[in-house]
Amino acid sequence: MIGFAKLLWHPGAAEMAHVELPSTGARIAFLLASFAIVLLFEAAFPLFSYGRSDRMRNIGRNAAITVIFVGVNLLLSPLSPLAAQWTLDAKFGLSHWLGLSPLNQLLLGIIGLDLFAYFAHVSMHKLGWMWRFHRMHHADRFVDVTTTFREHPGETLWRIGWHIAGVFVFGTPAWVLVTYLTLSALNAQFEHANIRLPERLDRWLRLVFVTPNMHKMHHSRHQPETDSNYSNLLSIWDRLGGTYNRGPRFAELRYGLDGFDDPEKQSLRGLLKMPFMRDWGRVDARPDDKSDRSAPPPVLPWP
Numbered sequence: 292m293i294g295f296a297k298l299l300w301h302p303g304a305a306e307m308a309h310v311e312l313p314s315t316g317a318r319i320a321f322l323l324a325s326f327a328i329v330l331l332f333e334a335a336f337p338l339f340s341y342g343r344s345d346r347m348r349n350i351g352r353n354a355a356i357t358v359i360f361v362g363v364n365l366l367l368s369p370l371s372p373l374a375a376q377w378t379l380d381a382k383f384g385l386s387h388w389l390g391l392s393p394l395n396q397l398l399l400g401i402i403g404l405d406l407f408a409y410f411a412h413v414s415m416h417k418l419g420w421m422w423r424f425h426r427m428h429h430a431d432r433f434v435d436v437t438t439t440f441r442e443h444p445g446e447t448l449w450r451i452g453w454h455i456a457g458v459f460v461f462g463t464p465a466w467v468l469v470t471y472l473t474l475s476a477l478n479a480q481f482e483h484a485n486i487r488l489p490e491r492l493d494r495w496l497r498l499v500f501v502t503p504n505m506h507k508m509h510h511s512r513h514q515p516e517t518d519s520n521y522s523n524l525l526s527i528w529d530r531l532g533g534t535y536n537r538g539p540r541f542a543e544l545r546y547g548l549d550g551f552d553d554p555e556k557q558s559l560r561g562l563l564k565m566p567f568m569r570d571w572g573r574v575d576a577r578p579d580d581k582s583d584r585s586a587p588p589p590v591l592p593w594p
């Protein structure tokens with residue numbers, strides 16, 4: 292851990308390749324601690340008030356999916372470090388070809404991997420068969436910190452594939468990989484949190500990062516809003532890609548997906564089956580927006 296903390300100040304890229312990385316257990320403990328902190332903020336400064344029984348059921352489902360998410364990630368966790376080690380041994384990828392210093396490796400790694408995360412996310416909205424997996428995340432009517440890892444295993448595979456492609460292209464070292472994944476997971480919790488952030492502060496933060504208010508637009512059931520604000524950690528990709536949506540108008544915001552509100556589809560079994568049910572809601576074709584702004588979700592603006 293101490294070796295990892297020294298990462299920015301270490302003199303050479305070669306030594307950084309052998310820096311001590313935090314263990315998987317330490318990373319999970321760190322994320323659980325940040326999760327607990329976000330929960331406290333949600334309790335203190337809630338953005339929306341949700342009906343208690345509905346929300347508790349939803350939290351239970353999301354917790355179960357998060358356990359599956361963590362299991363799949365643990366199973367696949369050796370892949371990207373292996374890719375990073377291969378790029379190091381073969382001196383493959385931009386970081387090695389350009390002979391970058393550790394600090395520049397870190398900057399290129401974060402920016403590059405985040406660009407690929409943007410590509411992964413946009414592609415899930417544009418490719419009908421990938422949307423089938425990703426819609427489980429969007430079908431949540433009660434967006435909060437428990438939505439963060441509500442991700443179908445098929446989506447996790449897709450994201451990891453893009454992530455590994457990024458490691459190859461940018462020649463990302465393992466320590467940069469761990470730093471990016473930690474930052475990304477922290478920000479993902481923050482942006483999904485059901486917290487009321489002053490719009491002014493949010494606008495300042497979103498000059499660089501994806502913020503809670505910015506990401507909430509992405510969870511709107513109004514399709515033009517759903518298909519915007521795809522960025523993961525850095526907000527610049529939406530600005531460059533023409534997918535940035537200033538929003539949000541919280542009084543009009545409705546989370547979820549039309550056609551996915553009934554209890555069968557929202558059950559754990561229904562959510563996991565969601566990619567394979569052809570007749571469930573918006574499927575392969577993406578028709579013109581027919582979303583109903585008076586749709587049912589009990590999302591009430593904080594007084």
Ligand SMILES: [Zn+2]
Pocket residue numbers: 412416425429509
């Ligand atoms: Zn999305």
